[in-house]
Amino acid sequence: MDKQNNKRIRTRDEFSSFLESLFSVVSAENIIYDPERLTAYECDGLTAFRATPLAVLLPRSVEEILSILAVCKRYKVPIVPRGAGTGLSGGATPIEGAVVLSLARFNRVLEIDPKNRTARVEPGVTNIRVSQEAAPYGLYFSPDPSSQIACTIGGNIAENAGGIHCLKYGLTVNNVLGLKLITLEGDILTLGGKGAESPGYDLLPLIVGSEGLLGIIVEATLRLLPKPECAQLVVGCFDDLAKASQAVSLILSFGIIPSGLEMMDKLVLDAVQADMPRALLNSAQAILFCEVDGMQEEVEEQSIRVKEIMLKAGAKEIVVSKDDSERMLLWKCRKSAFPAMGRISPDYYCMDGTIPRKKLAYLLKKIDELSAHYNLKVGNVFHAGDGNLHPLILYDQSVPGEFEKVEKMGEKILELCVQVGGVITGEHGVGLEKLNSMCIQFSSEEIEQFRRVKKAFDPYSLLNPAKTIPTLHRCAEFGKMHLHKDNDLWGGLERF
Amino acid sequence: MDKQNNKRIRTRDEFSSFLESLFSVVSAENIIYDPERLTAYECDGLTAFRATPLAVLLPRSVEEILSILAVCKRYKVPIVPRGAGTGLSGGATPIEGAVVLSLARFNRVLEIDPKNRTARVEPGVTNIRVSQEAAPYGLYFSPDPSSQIACTIGGNIAENAGGIHCLKYGLTVNNVLGLKLITLEGDILTLGGKGAESPGYDLLPLIVGSEGLLGIIVEATLRLLPKPECAQLVVGCFDDLAKASQAVSLILSFGIIPSGLEMMDKLVLDAVQADMPRALLNSAQAILFCEVDGMQEEVEEQSIRVKEIMLKAGAKEIVVSKDDSERMLLWKCRKSAFPAMGRISPDYYCMDGTIPRKKLAYLLKKIDELSAHYNLKVGNVFHAGDGNLHPLILYDQSVPGEFEKVEKMGEKILELCVQVGGVITGEHGVGLEKLNSMCIQFSSEEIEQFRRVKKAFDPYSLLNPAKTIPTLHRCAEFGKMHLHKDNDLWGGLERF
CATH class of the missing domain: 3.30.465.10 (Uridine Diphospho-n-acetylenolpyruvylglucosamine Reductase; domain 3)
Known part of the structure; x- marks a missing residue:
């Protein structure tokens, strides 16, 4: 993470005085500073990055929050807000010398x-x-x-x-x-x-x-x-990812806006196969889930059309949900994809990037090449309709140096996303994880403007600093430059 | 408008030197400074406010814009960007000592x-x-x-x-x-x-x-x-505004999302009646336009349902468009409402505010009361589905003091909008017109935050300054305070 020089708590005495100030404004049961209990807050869903906070604060009222902010401002202590800590980009991971401000008790x-x-x-x-x-x-x-x-x-x-x-x-x-x-x-x-x-x-x-x-x-x-009157799920299996991608384009070009349009590749399918209907496993290289919702007649008409389109695009088998319980059962295969990876690999790293839909087939091919280059298996699950990819890089944490390789490959994938006109996140955010990739996505002027906006809200840079928006210094050190803007001051491009 | 003290051009010499700098970076045909030609740029659609700019610049390229900004920054000359000048809140109206930057030639x-x-x-x-x-x-x-x-x-x-x-x-x-x-x-x-x-x-x-x-x-x-496959327009007349408002709520509560849902009151109807189908004029106090669009069957089904709902709400007469040309003809009545006001009044002032739909009937009653109080006729045309009101205050510019009365009444209407949980604009913006009303809408902290954001983009406050975001000083002078926030530091309320 980017280094910040505004840390104030350096000695045990300073820490005691800071804690005392907190105790004077926040109820004791709302402050955690016992090292054992702090470990639960060392990271969020991005478990690869960890740090121990000075303390965790669990205010119950707006007044307590105001007081906490005032104390932190006085001691120049950074504040990391936290919800449930399920995020995947390190947004709620503590940074050195910071307190965690948990909103867990604001639960009404x-x-x-x-x-x-x-x-x-x-x-x-x-x-x-x-x-x-x-x-x-x-x-x-x-x-x-x-x-x-x-x-x-x-x-x-x-x-x-x-x-x-x-x-x-x-x-x-x-x-x-x-x-x-x-x-x-x-x-x-x-x-x-x-x-x-x-x-x-x-x-x-x-x-x-x-x-x-x-x-x-x-x-x-x-x-x-x-709630829509009804919904129906059409699931098709294809012997080729490109054909499934073609089906995605066709469905959307017919003016159908599915309530869900998801794809999984062979490797993911292997992991979840216990949950899948047998017919769909037949030599499938890709599975496409397409849900339509709305009024009864509309849904029936649309799901017939979706089925026709899938067949036209080359689907080998198609299953259409007969009722809501079957629909939920089919969705379960998709929703269990992440946890199921555990069956085939000790660890996996979930990436998140978004690309124009028409680049889907190209990018999947490129990811294949990267997978061979780094000798790391990759499973692909994605929100196909939005062009939002979730490549899952399989690895083994216990092998020294393997995670570093995974990180490097992840950065390459995001670089590819930017290269084809996409962005480095779909829904997981930037956090700690993608600071380097921000340097590829944005020009130095754009990053500077982000920093000015930050300053307009937080002049001392105490709120979750060193995340999301990289320093220009970091970008210079990273040595790569943003890819697709006209106003590029960085000179040439380094490509994969 | 709010006073700014950053004006730099005070003498004829300074102006010459400023002009010279502009001529050195912008082609001569892209600079207007001849007073006669400047009059065309004295105001936008809000004709009540006028000022003559120092010059009007019509750059053709990004490079010319960059140079203009650099010169203006050097001379601390404010810049007012302008499109076609059709805005209704004074956003493109020059301010004293400013240049107008017209984007008219960026037309590809x-x-x-x-x-x-x-x-x-x-x-x-x-x-x-x-x-x-x-x-x-x-x-x-x-x-x-x-x-x-x-x-x-x-x-x-x-x-x-x-x-x-x-x-x-x-x-x-x-x-x-x-x-x-x-x-x-x-x-x-x-x-x-x-x-x-x-x-x-x-x-x-x-x-x-x-x-x-x-x-x-x-x-x-x-x-x-x-483009939707087809569209149909259902127009109903009601003998009571409240019944028409009721129809609006009913249509939306049935899950229908019309592509247009517009209302006009009696006074506006009187102005446009030459264009209206005779059947709809029958003792009508309000006219409701409801358009549905989509696929053929869906549209037919929905327009039947809309007709039923209108009848249930008490519509006296209903006309349904038989084809697209009839639909356009019916829409013409609505779209000609503004110009048609000229038939019944020498001048009119078009307001713009948005309220929660359920407050429609209440607010129209209140506007009636204001109309009586100020002795000014008001016609109401509105985007009923969005709760976006356009009260048209009729007046005569040639009567001294009448416009000031109109302005005051307009402010009162916006105050009412805020009072019922609405906002002071729907689609026309704040500009010069609604600076005072911003003081009612927002708390001093919120306005301060707006000013900090402005500074993050424009540290010298040269881009369209003195508009949209009032100074706290102005709010204090205006003497009213924002209405509906918990964190009100302003003390009591002054209400109509």
């Missing part, structure tokens, strides 16, 4: 408003709970990251989380209507609301996806959607 | 990409032209402000323009995928692109609607939509 559902189809919740509420509370009104919250049972709304907003349904219903940013945010200066800002238009600068979408660098979210107003 | 359509359904255009391209160029591919650009024949994409983006179809297809912000922006520092930033996710801070939606305060847009990538 404040209001379900069925008339306006909104939910007002605190950031520590889990994603799944919003839909559970909305269910009696026939409503649900559409972003559904695969960690939805555990992950929290605050984390979803920080990372602009996606999920299977975001092709049709949008990412988190499209489903958040309002936020209450505390800045490091202790200002409480109310952003957005229940309407579409926002006078002044629209800061709401700036905060969504800002990975905890601009403020502490203490409340969110979410858009709820009416 | 750079690319129509039917496969990705995008258009890449320069900011001076008119709104309608994008749809015209996309038409051969069966595509169109959905935001359709009523000035769409004249207004430009740059202006649409600056004001986050809407139109009749934004209930279903979103405001401009939902239809812009990428931007190329020049900051006052001369940095060229590429924001967004063809994909959904944006690593780092998502600056794109921050720029959309920022009213020319954060940078100069030189290129935009727009989302194109496939």
